[in-house]
Amino acid sequence: MTGLNERKQQILHAIVTDYIQTAEPVGSRTLSRHYQFKLSAATIRNEMADLEELGFLTQPHTSAGRIPSQQGYRFYVDTLMDTASLTQYEEDYLTGLFTKVQKKQEIDQIIQQTARALSLMTSYTSVVLGPQFxxxxxxxxxxxxxxxxxxxxxxxxxxxxxxxxxxxxxxxxxxxxxxxxxxxxxxxxxxxxxxxxxxxxxxxxxxxxxxxxxxxxxxxxxxxxxxAEGESRVFIGGTSNILNQPEFKDMEKIKHLLTLFEQGERMMFMLETSLDGVSIRIGTENNLAEMNDCSLITASYLLHDRPVGTIGVLGPTRMEYARVITVIEEIASRLNRLIEAL
Amino acid sequence: MTGLNERKQQILHAIVTDYIQTAEPVGSRTLSRHYQFKLSAATIRNEMADLEELGFLTQPHTSAGRIPSQQGYRFYVDTLMDTASLTQYEEDYLTGLFTKVQKKQEIDQIIQQTARALSLMTSYTSVVLGPQFxxxxxxxxxxxxxxxxxxxxxxxxxxxxxxxxxxxxxxxxxxxxxxxxxxxxxxxxxxxxxxxxxxxxxxxxxxxxxxxxxxxxxxxxxxxxxxAEGESRVFIGGTSNILNQPEFKDMEKIKHLLTLFEQGERMMFMLETSLDGVSIRIGTENNLAEMNDCSLITASYLLHDRPVGTIGVLGPTRMEYARVITVIEEIASRLNRLIEAL
DNA sequence: TTTAGCACTCTCTTAACGTGAGTGCTAAAG
DNA sequence: CTTTAGCACTCACGTTAAGAGAGTGCTAAA
Incomplete structure (x- = not known):
């Protein structure tokens, strides 16, 4: 039923990536100019109207461009998104970090450094669940x-x-x-x-x-x-990064998020339910009111093929999904290797 | 040289307490109405002008009320402030908390709970330095x-x-x-x-x-x-409380503070330099640019008469000094007793 | 089916204008 | 000499109005 024809998909793809970059509603003009569709703005407008009716786009107000809806993001990560890759510099940074961190064998420190690296590389907030006792x-x-x-x-x-x-x-x-x-x-x-x-x-x-x-x-x-559940071993890094996101110019939202961050149990709950592999939860999929405008990408790390903890990145729904996913996959795999060697 | 006559001191006292409560510049009218000076607004105006010239007050702009300057706060805490006391309810809360916390003898947990209590009772952000190795x-x-x-x-x-x-x-x-x-x-x-x-x-x-x-x-x-210094055992609680303070409606300030909170070493430095007893550092006295609008009240806790760690409360310079001081003294002494018994 | 044109909508920015709280000064009263 | 009343003045803040700009939907032509 989600039978989006090729062209609609291309347009949706363009809108999502553009919006992720600019944080501005994207209009038909910008689309026809910056991306080489061989289509006029008017045609794109029609397609956009369709996409909105199908639920992939929303209009902040009548005469503004479109922004992806939650469903739009979901479709994007499921079928549209192309994979990113790390720069050589980033690879080197990680290798350096992990060899350095390996020396201080304290698991807590390793986890904390990992959180730091995650938020540093993604410019989002990182959320890491230490090995679950x-x-x-x-x-x-x-x-x-x-x-x-x-x-x-x-x-x-x-x-x-x-x-x-x-x-x-x-x-x-x-x-x-x-x-x-x-x-x-x-x-x-x-x-x-x-x-x-x-x-x-x-x-x-x-x-x-x-x-x-x-x-x-x-x-x-x-x-x-x-x-007992008590043990809330949650590490959070790069809290201040959320303030850079234009969607969080609203004090109230920030306050809610910061308060959430302080509730170890709820954070645990949020992170714990994630399965193996990389999990992407967009907006309301997080089942937490505070997270309705946020996305959370998590990966669990294993010991002897048993998942024991989770690393995650938390940002606005308008998140650089492709990039974050590769970063998180890379870091998780390195963390896995490191822990296995302990 | 700070020879403030009785009346000036009363007026300064009134201004500081009023401003602490309302966060609004306080003018001569409000002063003569709400506090029972037997003086007219005009007289008070003259005194206020004097106090400003002496450096105890500032004017946000020409035709607004006065607010205490850093020097004003300093004089207030040094000689004007009267002591607050805890309510029965608060006492009970603390007794309950500390008997509960005593059972789980993990020092880290005790410290963390202490931080939580501090921020809960003061509605400011708490900053606690664990026992220094x-x-x-x-x-x-x-x-x-x-x-x-x-x-x-x-x-x-x-x-x-x-x-x-x-x-x-x-x-x-x-x-x-x-x-x-x-x-x-x-x-x-x-x-x-x-x-x-x-x-x-x-x-x-x-x-x-x-x-x-x-x-x-x-x-x-x-x-x-x-x-090595490395060990950054700093616990922070009630981060979201700073957002309630009107002086932090400015995103940038918050961002700076949050970023500071993430820099364990600098936090350590800030807390470590405090001496025994209760220390109050107002605004620039903290020697940190991010803290120019903040005050920090700290007390160290002892083991065998040796100071091993610090608990503190961080808020705007417009802080409820009296209240915070009694809270912090109370909690520090309870913490001392608890640790000594470990 | 696609495109060009056009009127329309809606937000955002800027400027103008009162309003009100508060001040400083001056002159009179105590 | 100190205190008080009166008054003109200042400045932030909130409201309103106008204009610009970006984008849309619709219609009609290619």
Whole structure:
């Protein structure tokens, strides 16, 4: 039913790319002059009227040019858009960045640098979701007493994510017993993802360790805390970039967006639902009122073929889709390689 | 020389408080009506002219009311301001928050929650500097091998700050040797602050461990990384609050501020230079062009009488100084108690 | 089916004009 | 000498009006 003939598609393509560049409604004149259709403005006008009726274009007001509608953008990214490529300089920049970042093996820093690079290269706002603890697999647990009453529990996941928690030690617990508990937990949990720590399994563990229930409780608290959604590991970069977009000259919109950025849980939700590969969500497809004028392009990064986190770019619906997609694909793949090597 | 007579001080006080509330230039009429001076508008006008000449007031334009100058605010906070106090509700809110936050002993989370509370209670933007690694004292170091080639080095400071780093293990190193190295480092370093790890002392350590120079290098790298300024542990909350201030209706200013917020190093610099107690820096006193219209109120929080971090509130120069100061003092003292108990 | 022409629409910019709040000055009153 | 009343003056702000410009839809000719 979206049977747009060749010419309509060309015109739509021209309108979208022109509007993405200029942020101005594009009229028939500009179109017939700047793009080499062998058509007059009048003909294009007719086609544009058709495209509007079909829902691909909108008119801000009666006597202005047309701008793409959400549906228009959707059609553009689905079938019209041609792929962009990085300049040599950009490639080099990324190689430099990633070799530098590789040295400081802290996963948080890597993620944060990635966010920075994303916003720097795209001039939009970047949104990055760190490795999700829940999707990571348990690798090892260690306990380090550091004074008579307390000990540090260290949890290492296969995503290079390390989590500590200080716990109070019950008095009547010898070092040996403690180590036994830890050893047991290690043997039981290694390789399991955090998400798979269902209540049932936790109960079973609790049973096995009934003799040491007190210490176990402390450890479990830590695990449960990690399992809980709470952990909002969202990094945002280039916030100020949104202010450069003419569509955000309106204070209110900006305020809404900034407020959204501060709500870790909602950001998580927004990023989490994205599937593998590159996902493009335009305007209302984001299911968030604040994002109705925004598009979000995301890619998840993997560890052992398991998606553990997401990187994304957030801009106005009038976004340089082609360019952003190649940037994000490139960065995601580099990030994948880097994480896999950790 | 700032010999402002009683009446001038009263008038200045009235102008500052009024302007803080309304954000509108305040004229002689409003003053004589709303505040019970037994003076006519004309008299007040004369005094205002004097105050302007003395540098405490400014006129946005010839025929508008007066607004406090930077010097005016300074005089206000130094000698005029009366102290505010928290409502019962606010007290309760804080008690609730801090008992809740105490449970999750992760220092980062505590800090972040503190920032949130600050911005929530003041309606300004909060800026919090986490415990500075450099100012912390070494408590214990542990090493945890977690696969044949790699180990995790854990560093615990007395500020409750825990830092991990994965290092590669040299092949020819037995577990025993490793533990010896760690034991030696522990005995040498416990109690010392990170900042005191001078190059000389590091060299001496290196000497003592000459036989195990390879592993030592790895550990030292970690330490040096921590010593380096790099660690930008700045948390910002309530960014969107600045948009509510009428003085920031100008896009450019906001952009500058947001950009500043993203520059961790500069934020650190801004917060770090503050001394003990509550510090108030008004406008250009911040030594940052972006902050010329802003005031920053900070307090440092202590551990064992040593200042290790800073909490602050950032708003327009037209800030509710009295209120913010009491809020920040209250929160800082609670934070102190909490950290001391860690 | 395409194109040229034309009247029409609507926004945006600029200028002009009151309006109102507030000032500074002067002269009278305390 | 200080305070007050009166008055002319200034300047931002909001409203209105006019004009320019870009673009459209429609009609009629190619």
């Amino acid at each position: 829940r999707r990571s697999a348990f690798k090892q647990m260690r306990i380090i007493p550091f004074d008579p009453e307390r000990a540090l529990v260290v949890l290492i996941t296969d995503t290079g994510y390390i989590r500590n928690k200080v716990i109070k030690l019950p008095k009547a617990l010898s070092m040996d017993e403690l180590n036994q508990v830890v050893a047991y937990l290690n043997s039981e949990l290694t390789g399991k993802t955090i998400a798979s720590l269902t209540a049932a399994r936790l109960r079973r563990l609790r049973n096995d360790l009934y003799a040491r229930v007190d210490i176990f409780n402390h450890m479990m608290n830590m695990l449960e805390e990690c399992t | 450099r100012r912390s004292a070494f408590k214990q170091m542990r090493i945890i091998p977690f696969d044949p080639e790699r180990a995790l080095v854990v560093l615990i400071t007395d500020t409750g700050y825990i830092r991990n780093k994965v290092i590669k293990l040299p092949k020819a190193l037995s577990m025993d040797e490793l533990n010896q190295v760690v034991a030696y480092l522990n005995s040498e370093l416990t109690g010392k602050t990170i900042a005191s790890l001078t190059a000389a002392r590091l060299r001496r350590l290196r000497n003592d461990l000459y036989a195990r120079v390879d592993i030592f290098n790895h550990m030292m790298n970690m330490l040096e990384e921590c010593t």
